[in-house]
Amino acid sequence: MTVTIDAQPGPFTFEPSKTALIVIDMQRDFIEPGGFGESLGNDVSLLAEIVPTVAALIDHARRSGWLVVHTRESHAADLSDCPPAKRLRGAPNARIGDDGPMGRILIRGEPGNAIVDALEPAAGEIVIDKPGKGAFYATHLGSELAERQITHLVFAGVTTEVCVQTSMREANDRGYDCLLIEDATASYFPAFRQATLDMVRSQGGIVGWTAPLSALTQSRAQA
C-alpha cells in the first residue's frame, strides 16, 4: 500500500510501514520563556504557535502506523559532549549549562530540556538525545531507522533553518526521501523559515519535498 500526496516540487509517494515522523526539538528550552531560545534573545512565542499543528501531525502519524521519533537537543551534565565552540558562541544571557528558571540550560534531564507537555512522546516511541544540530550526528537514529527498514522521513519541529534543515540534509545524504511539513515547522525568523522551505524544494527537490499538513490528512492510500 502506498500513499501519494500533493507536495512541492511534485507528488511525494511513500509506504506508511516504511515511513517515520521525525519531530525535531519541540522542547521547553526552545518554546517556553526562560530556556535556551530566549537566552539568545529570541521571541519564543513564534515557536509556540505551531504546537497544535505538530500535535495533529503526530496524531495522524500514530493513526497511520508510522514510526514516531522525537529528538531533544541536549548535553550531558558535565558538558563532555558540548564543544567549547558551541558553549562560548555569541553573547547569550545564559550559556549552555548555566542555571535558568527551568533548570540548567539545554542539559539532559532538566525540566527545560523536556518536550512540551502537549507533545509528550507516547510509550514505545523513540526519543533521541542529540548534542548537535543534526539528528544523526553522535546519535543512534541511523541504526534505529535501518533496523526498521525505514525509507521515507517526514519532518516537523524547530527551528526550521537550524536543527530541522540540518537533520533533513543529513537524512537526504543518507538516502532517505524526506518531506517537510510546512505549517508544522517554525523559526524565530519567519524569513529564514520561508527561505528554508524554498531551498529544500528547489532544483527538483535538492533536499526533499514540502507540503502542508492538510495534504497529508486529505491523502488516500492506494493498493
Ligand code: C5J
Ligand atoms: C537551535 C534548534 N536553533 N533546535 N536549535 O539552536 O534549532
